[in-house]
Amino acid sequence: MNASQILEREFLEVRAKILEIAASLDRMDRAEGDLTLDPNRQLLDRGIDLLKSNETDRAEQVQLLFSREYNDGWQDDFDLQKRT
Amino acid sequence: MYYIDPHIHMVSRTTDDYQTLARMGCVAMSEPAFWAGFDRGSADGFRDYFRQLTEVEPARAAQYGIQHFTWLCINAKEAENVELSREVMKLIPEFLDCPNVLGIGEIGLNKNTRNESIVFQEHVELAIEHEQQILIHTPHLADKYQGTRMILDMLAGHTGLDRSRVLVDHVEEHTVREVIDAGYWAGMTLYPVTKCTPARAADIIEQMGPDRLCVNSAGDWGPSKPTAVPDLIMEMRRRGHTEGMIQQVVFDNPYQFFSQSRHFSFQVPNPETRVFDTP
Numbered sequence: 001m002n003a004s005q006i007l008e009r010e011f012l013e014v015r016a017k018i019l020e021i022a023a024s025l026d027r028m029d030r031a032e033g034d035l036t037l038d039p040n041r042q043l044l045d046r047g048i049d050l051l052k053s054n055e056t057d058r059a060e061q062v063q064l065l066f067s068r069e070y071n072d073g074w075q076d077d078f079d080l081q082k083r084t
Numbered sequence: 085m086y087y088i089d090p091h092i093h094m095v096s097r098t099t100d101d102y103q104t105l106a107r108m109g110c111v112a113m114s115e116p117a118f119w120a121g122f123d124r125g126s127a128d129g130f131r132d133y134f135r136q137l138t139e140v141e142p143a144r145a146a147q148y149g150i151q152h153f154t155w156l157c158i159n160a161k162e163a164e165n166v167e168l169s170r171e172v173m174k175l176i177p178e179f180l181d182c183p184n185v186l187g188i189g190e191i192g193l194n195k196n197t198r199n200e201s202i203v204f205q206e207h208v209e210l211a212i213e214h215e216q217q218i219l220i221h222t223p224h225l226a227d228k229y230q231g232t233r234m235i236l237d238m239l240a241g242h243t244g245l246d247r248s249r250v251l252v253d254h255v256e257e258h259t260v261r262e263v264i265d266a267g268y269w270a271g272m273t274l275y276p277v278t279k280c281t282p283a284r285a286a287d288i289i290e291q292m293g294p295d296r297l298c299v300n301s302a303g304d305w306g307p308s309k310p311t312a313v314p315d316l317i318m319e320m321r322r323r324g325h326t327e328g329m330i331q332q333v334v335f336d337n338p339y340q341f342f343s344q345s346r347h348f349s350f351q352v353p354n355p356e357t358r359v360f361d362t363p
Contacts, residue, residue, distance in 0.1 A: 078198040
């Protein structure tokens with residue numbers, strides 16, 4: 001399928017997903033309380049920013065955004081003997 | 085199209101699901117040992133569970149013309165209890181000669197803890213000692229990337245391990261490349277919320293190519309869909325992929341991976357004699 005065919009096929013589906021996100025954000029903002037400093041709300045905002053990128057690995061970047069960091073010294077931190 | 089679901093937890097499904105899966109073309113499945121929805125209190129609970137996996141489920145599946153295979157271990161969630169885990173691991177060798185056992189699995193990490201890592205390493209050693217294939221669970225959501233990297237670190241330390249006999253499951257966009265590039269098989273789990281959708285799995289297949297990639301439904305206690313593999317078949321057809329390419333992912337790949345196990349004896353069923361309805 002070419003880009004136009006994919007757009008035609010997925011337009012309504014993506015539109016619906018954007019609408020769901022918009023409604024969720026509205027729901028949070030209408031409710032009592034301030035989420036400006038909430039780390040999860042900040043993560044969502046950064047995720048939305050990633051969608052505006054022109055790269056073709058947005059899904060991978062969103063996954064990494066919502067992932068805990070990997071520390072390559074974790075086996076030393078756990079005091080685990082490395083196997084051979 | 086016939087397909088194999090390489091990771092589905094049928095102990096949590098009804099007999100109706102077996103019938104539906106048979107009607108949709110499922111001819112074989114493998115069921116890794118996992119968490120039962122609650123923490124079991126003793127090793128004896130696992131012995132009974134292993135009997136369910138090696139005796140009850142194969143018979144239930146056979147009623148619908150599906151061959152049932154299994155993998156044995158104590159899952160990552162209960163592996164936090166190292167003492168219990170070691171008792172359970174001592175039970176496993178007595179089940180390895182059961183005719184539907186393909187290997188050790190689904191071992192892995194859940195919260196990426198020290199205890200889970202210790203039990204994971206001991207399972208890998210058990211598999212190497214008994215020349216078993218390995219099926220690996222990777223954690224969910226925010227823990228997946230870190231946990232997958234930790235698992236790959238641990239596997240890399242075992243020089244006696246044949247990577248072509250190991251499948252790392254539940255890969256997604258941010259973990260698939262490292263698993264495949266390291267020489268392992270990779271599984272994508274089609275799951276409504278926490279894992280991969282059929283559309284995203286099709287994207288990954290298009291970007292990575294179909295080699296050493298499998299897809300499964302998990303079909304467990306959670307809000308999963310046991311017919312998710314046919315959903316992927318539909319998605320790939322809609323995108324114009326060839327039947328050969330689709331068959332490679334949903335049948336040939338799991339067949340090839342399982343064929344490395346001494347207990348994988350599989351006959352493609354004859355459509356004319358296959359049982360689809362309640363016997």
